[in-house]
Amino acid sequence: MKNELLILAIVGLLFGYFFLGYVYESEGIEDKTILGHTIVPVKGTRSEAVPIRSDALLQTENRQGESSLDLSTTYEAGQLRIWLRSSLHREYLDLFSNFSAMRDLLNDRLLGEPIKQKLLKKLDSVEDDFYSGTITPIEAKKELDQIDRF
Numbered sequence: 017m018k019n020e021l022l023i024l025a026i027v028g029l030l031f032g033y034f035f036l037g038y039v040y041e042s043e044g045i046e047d048k049t050i051l052g053h054t055i056v057p058v059k060g061t062r063s064e065a066v067p068i069r070s071d072a073l074l075q076t077e078n079r080q081g082e083s084s085l086d087l088s089t090t091y092e093a094g095q096l097r098i099w100l101r102s103s104l105h106r107e108y109l110d111l112f113s114n115f116s117a118m119r120d121l122l123n124d125r126l127l128g129e130p131i132k133q134k135l136l137k138k139l140d141s142v143e144d145d146f147y148s149g150t151i152t153p154i155e156a157k158k159e160l161d162q163i164d165r166f
Contacts, residue, residue: 032145074098083107087128095131098164115143138163 074090075083085104087095104125111117118139126132138160146156161164 028119038107053054069132075104080081082125084125085127087131091139099126099131100163108159109161112160113146113153115146118160132135134163 044096074086077083083104085099085102087098090098097130104121108118108121111121119136121159122135122139123134126135142151142156142159145159146153
Protein backbone atom coordinates (compact mmCIF):
# COMPACT_ATOMS: atom_id res chain seq x y z
CA MET A 17 0.00 0.00 0.00
CA LYS A 18 2.79 2.44 0.92
CA ASN A 19 4.74 1.56 -2.23
CA GLU A 20 1.71 2.13 -4.45
CA LEU A 21 1.10 5.51 -2.83
CA LEU A 22 4.76 6.48 -3.27
CA ILE A 23 4.73 5.43 -6.94
CA LEU A 24 1.50 7.36 -7.50
CA ALA A 25 3.04 10.50 -5.92
CA ILE A 26 6.18 10.21 -8.07
CA VAL A 27 4.15 9.72 -11.24
CA GLY A 28 1.99 12.72 -10.30
CA LEU A 29 5.04 14.92 -9.71
CA LEU A 30 6.61 13.87 -13.02
CA PHE A 31 3.34 14.55 -14.84
CA GLY A 32 3.09 17.98 -13.22
CA TYR A 33 6.72 18.79 -14.08
CA PHE A 34 6.34 17.89 -17.74
CA PHE A 35 2.90 19.50 -18.03
CA LEU A 36 4.10 22.83 -16.56
CA GLY A 37 7.20 22.71 -18.76
CA TYR A 38 5.00 22.23 -21.80
CA VAL A 39 2.68 25.11 -20.80
CA TYR A 40 5.61 27.46 -20.09
CA GLU A 41 7.23 26.58 -23.41
CA SER A 42 4.03 26.96 -25.43
CA GLU A 43 3.25 30.31 -23.78
CA GLY A 44 6.82 31.57 -24.22
CA ILE A 45 7.27 32.10 -20.49
CA GLU A 46 10.94 32.12 -19.62
CA ASP A 47 10.91 34.00 -16.32
CA LYS A 48 11.51 31.85 -13.29
CA THR A 49 9.82 32.74 -10.06
CA ILE A 50 10.92 31.96 -6.55
CA LEU A 51 8.61 32.84 -3.69
CA GLY A 52 6.72 35.37 -5.79
CA HIS A 53 9.81 37.30 -6.94
CA THR A 54 10.74 37.25 -10.58
CA ILE A 55 14.44 36.61 -10.95
CA VAL A 56 16.23 38.45 -13.75
CA PRO A 57 19.97 38.34 -14.36
CA VAL A 58 21.58 41.78 -14.40
CA LYS A 59 23.96 42.38 -17.28
CA GLY A 60 27.49 43.24 -16.27
CA THR A 61 27.34 41.37 -13.00
CA ARG A 62 28.17 37.81 -12.16
CA SER A 63 24.74 36.22 -12.56
CA GLU A 64 23.17 38.22 -9.77
CA ALA A 65 19.44 37.77 -9.40
CA VAL A 66 17.26 40.77 -8.66
CA PRO A 67 13.70 40.76 -7.38
CA ILE A 68 11.60 42.83 -9.78
CA ARG A 69 8.86 43.30 -7.20
CA SER A 70 11.15 45.53 -5.11
CA ASP A 71 11.85 47.67 -8.20
CA ALA A 72 8.14 48.11 -8.78
CA LEU A 73 7.78 49.54 -5.28
CA LEU A 74 10.19 52.32 -6.24
CA GLN A 75 8.14 53.35 -9.29
CA THR A 76 5.00 55.43 -8.92
CA GLU A 77 2.61 56.82 -11.48
CA ASN A 78 1.10 60.31 -11.48
CA ARG A 79 -2.32 61.40 -12.73
CA GLN A 80 -1.06 61.92 -16.26
CA GLY A 81 0.14 58.31 -16.39
CA GLU A 82 3.82 59.23 -16.20
CA SER A 83 6.00 57.03 -14.04
CA SER A 84 8.58 58.37 -11.63
CA LEU A 85 11.40 56.53 -9.91
CA ASP A 86 12.31 57.18 -6.28
CA LEU A 87 15.88 56.05 -5.62
CA SER A 88 16.44 58.32 -2.64
CA THR A 89 16.13 55.43 -0.18
CA THR A 90 18.37 53.07 -2.17
CA TYR A 91 22.10 52.77 -1.62
CA GLU A 92 24.25 54.35 -4.32
CA ALA A 93 25.56 51.16 -5.93
CA GLY A 94 22.03 49.79 -6.24
CA GLN A 95 20.68 52.98 -7.79
CA LEU A 96 22.55 52.34 -11.04
CA ARG A 97 21.28 48.78 -11.42
CA ILE A 98 17.69 49.79 -10.72
CA TRP A 99 17.94 52.75 -13.12
CA LEU A 100 19.21 50.53 -15.94
CA ARG A 101 16.28 48.10 -15.47
CA SER A 102 13.58 50.77 -15.16
CA SER A 103 11.04 51.79 -17.78
CA LEU A 104 12.09 55.38 -17.10
CA HIS A 105 15.55 54.56 -18.47
CA ARG A 106 14.04 53.26 -21.72
CA GLU A 107 11.84 56.35 -21.98
CA TYR A 108 14.93 58.53 -21.36
CA LEU A 109 16.78 56.88 -24.25
CA ASP A 110 13.72 57.17 -26.53
CA LEU A 111 13.85 60.95 -26.04
CA PHE A 112 17.36 61.06 -27.51
CA SER A 113 18.34 64.18 -29.43
CA ASN A 114 15.81 66.23 -27.48
CA PHE A 115 18.25 67.00 -24.70
CA SER A 116 15.98 69.48 -22.91
CA ALA A 117 13.21 66.86 -22.66
CA MET A 118 15.77 64.35 -21.37
CA ARG A 119 16.94 66.87 -18.76
CA ASP A 120 13.33 67.60 -17.75
CA LEU A 121 12.63 63.88 -17.37
CA LEU A 122 15.62 63.49 -15.04
CA ASN A 123 14.76 66.58 -12.99
CA ASP A 124 11.03 65.97 -12.72
CA ARG A 125 10.66 62.21 -12.52
CA LEU A 126 13.84 60.84 -10.94
CA LEU A 127 14.44 61.16 -7.20
CA GLY A 128 17.84 60.36 -5.71
CA GLU A 129 20.63 62.89 -5.88
CA PRO A 130 23.75 60.77 -6.49
CA ILE A 131 22.43 59.13 -9.65
CA LYS A 132 20.55 62.23 -10.84
CA GLN A 133 23.71 64.37 -10.65
CA LYS A 134 25.74 61.71 -12.43
CA LEU A 135 23.14 61.37 -15.21
CA LEU A 136 22.82 65.14 -15.65
CA LYS A 137 26.61 65.49 -15.83
CA LYS A 138 26.79 62.70 -18.43
CA LEU A 139 23.93 64.27 -20.40
CA ASP A 140 25.68 67.67 -20.49
CA SER A 141 28.92 66.07 -21.65
CA VAL A 142 27.23 64.04 -24.40
CA GLU A 143 25.16 67.04 -25.51
CA ASP A 144 28.31 69.17 -25.90
CA ASP A 145 30.11 66.42 -27.82
CA PHE A 146 27.06 65.74 -30.01
CA TYR A 147 26.49 69.37 -31.02
CA SER A 148 30.20 69.96 -31.57
CA GLY A 149 30.24 67.03 -34.00
CA THR A 150 32.84 64.92 -32.21
CA ILE A 151 30.44 61.97 -31.80
CA THR A 152 27.73 60.55 -34.03
CA PRO A 153 24.11 60.06 -32.90
CA ILE A 154 24.72 56.33 -32.45
CA GLU A 155 27.80 56.94 -30.31
CA ALA A 156 25.95 59.58 -28.29
CA LYS A 157 23.07 57.22 -27.53
CA LYS A 158 25.53 54.49 -26.58
CA GLU A 159 27.34 56.91 -24.25
CA LEU A 160 24.05 57.84 -22.57
CA ASP A 161 23.25 54.16 -22.07
CA GLN A 162 26.64 53.39 -20.49
CA ILE A 163 27.00 55.01 -17.12
CA ASP A 164 30.11 54.56 -15.03
CA ARG A 165 29.76 52.85 -11.68
CA PHE A 166 29.70 55.01 -8.56
